[in-house]
């Protein structure tokens with residue numbers, strides 16, 4: 001605990017999950033999917049408008065028919081938010097990303113997500129707590145202004161602040177200057193932070209992260225191993241035991257995005273359990289000997305050998321991997337990606353010579369993808385290989401999963417509970433006087 005008073009809610013949105021909780025606490029209270037389910041539904045006629053007699057029987061059939069007819073055509077988008085809601089399969093429910101690669105992709109879904117955090121997850125009134133939210137380390141004026149507007153207008157928060165996630169990761173380790181390598185679900189950033197400010201011109205970002213591997217594992221199962229990955233909702237278990245399938249159910253009206261969402265969940269679990277980054281320089285043959293098995297939800301057993309390490313090679317040797325695996329295609333976003341270690345070096349090289357030494361000495365490794373076994377040691381080895389001979393490299397890679405996964409949230413929790421920070425909040429009155437433009441003046 002950092003403080004006695006609980007005054008703020010800290011929110012750290014990511015492409016795959018959103019983290020939220022009270023300032024001053026060590027870990028977020030909740031981590032939930034940032035994807036939401038959306039379905040077009042028909043409004044159920046308001047029964048109170050139907051004319052009824054004293055006993056509750058419907059009277060005046062013609063007029064009531066008109067009420068029903070007008071109402072019955074009213075369609076609206078229903079949002080299904082949160083893990084338990086997304087576990088339930090619904091016909092035609094599409095999965096949309098509210099937030100992706102540092103950008104709000106669907107403002108309605110994002111608003112619903114934030115409202116759900118307060119109303120159904122943490123269960124507090126948003127009007128009673130200050131809100132500190134993290135944002136992408138790449139400055140996006142229009143987006144932060146809109147988030148500020150959403151916070152004051154929809155959530156009705158009393159005070160608001162927005163901070164770049166690279167800065168928060170730095171604070172989480174008690175530093176104000178460092179190079180943060182944040183590798184998450186869909187994107188990786190190398191962010192130089194100096195005295196609590198992001199050096200914008202030197203930030204490097206590529207749209208690659210842990211979900212690149214998740215997709216590869218799913219693809220490996222489906223195309224190379226010819227194994228259909230049945231989502232859990234398709235499985236009807238026999239009464240005799242939980243692992244005995246009675247039958248595979250079919251739901252033709254399931255939206256393809258929902259089926260994929262459920263399959264990726266399984267592939268992600270496989271990846272987190274068996275994939276790793278090779279940090280011993282294994283040959284393809286040696287990788288083949290390193291087998292690992294996984295039991296799918298339907299009880300089928302699958303095995304992986306080279307797949308455990310070969311896909312993650314892309315993180316450190318993208319061109320060699322493409323050649324070896326005979327893939328010619330590289331997505332436009334990844335043109336110029338030479339590996340995670342090169343991102344770090346390029347970012348430091350773009351900084352002023354005076355701070356380079358300090359950055360080499362403080363390389364913070366964070367983000368869920370960095371938890372892949374072998375990732376940090378391979379990064380360290382590769383950095384040693386490409387850095388100038390006299391540079392002393394010190395990497396800060398916390399062994400604890402929590403600190404690695406939630407470093408931005410933890411930094412926000414510390415910041416929002418500091419006594420010296422309390423005068424920096426954007427207050428409601430300031431927002432009313434200046435509008436959302438105040439965010440550029442007050443939040444670096």
Ligand SMILES: Nc1ncnc2c1ncn2[C@@H]1O[C@H](COP(=O)(O)OP(=O)(O)OP(=O)(O)O)[C@@H](O)[C@H]1O
Pocket residue numbers: 013014015016017018100101102183184185186187188209210211214268271272273367368369370371372373405
């Ligand atoms: N123990 C683990 N081993 C391997 N990968 C892991 C582990 N834990 C989490 N991951 C991966 O980390 C990724 C999620 O990371 P993180 O939570 O930092 O992403 P995010 O903040 O939601 O997304 P982004 O940073 O792209 O906006 C997922 O691909 C997940 O599978």
